[in-house]
Amino acid sequence: MPKIAQEVQGSEVIVHAAGVLFDCDGVLVDSVPSAAIAWDAWARRYAPGFDFLRDAPHGMRPSEVVAAIVGPERAAEATVDLLARELAVAPATTGIPGAAALLAALPSELWAVATSSNRAVATARMRGAGIPAPALLVAAEDVDRGKPAPDPYLRAARLLGRDPRDCVVFEDSAPGIRAARAAGAGLVVGVGAGSAAAHPDLIVHDLARVRWSGEALCLQVLSGAR
Secondary structure, three states, rough: OOOOOOOEEEEEEEEEOOOEEOOEEOOOOOOOOHHHHHHHHHHHHHHHOOHHHHOOOOOHHHHHHHHHHHHHHHHHHHHHHHHHHHHHHHOOOEEOOOHHEEEEEEEEHHHHHHHEHHHHHHHHHHHHHHOOOOOOEEOHHHOOOOOOOHHHHHHHHHHHHHHHHHHEEEOOOHHHHHHHHOOOOOEEEEEHHHHHHHHEEEEEHHHEOOOEEOOOOOOOOOOOOO
16 A cells, blocks of 8 residues: 555646655666667577567566576676667667656656666666756666665665655566565556556556646556556
8 A cells, every 4th residue: 555645636646755766767768679679689699589579577687687598607798798788779768758857847856766777778878868867876786686676766765865655666667666665665656557567556657647746746647547
């Protein structure tokens, strides 16, 4: 159950939150097209037959996915190769609708990003998509355990000086939603209808359905999601 109080005003759910934590890929940026180019080129060398759109688990750190595919002996080499390929195509990343406008409106001290991507890749993707750079970014290399462990969101909340129970998390993947739950997030908002399978507290179509009023988040929630 959500730990942050909500109220309904017309077509919007109003949430007064102390902190806002965003995943990056699938929430702020649409990295799938560019990532597919990088992963499929990588797979031709390290994992013939692997298809990113068909086979890749989303929401987890690339190093963990790579290790599961190629084994521990080649994991370090293969991860370095993949990250270089992802970084090369990152400038072609596009933004999720509404993401740039929402982040520009939010006070910088109110929000942070917690991503499973490498810091350099995540930063390049946000820059390429025109997403405002976060003052606080928790990336793959910043935690001992990646999503679905709670570590990324616990660290992000701590950097904001907030209790996770007073934070709203925006996530699109099952591992990310599980991580937010494990961290004790006060409200977990799924982004995109595909997040429904992981049972977030609320679902929005994209961030164009979320606005900052100056003191609260106002969400146009997908029908039946509450």
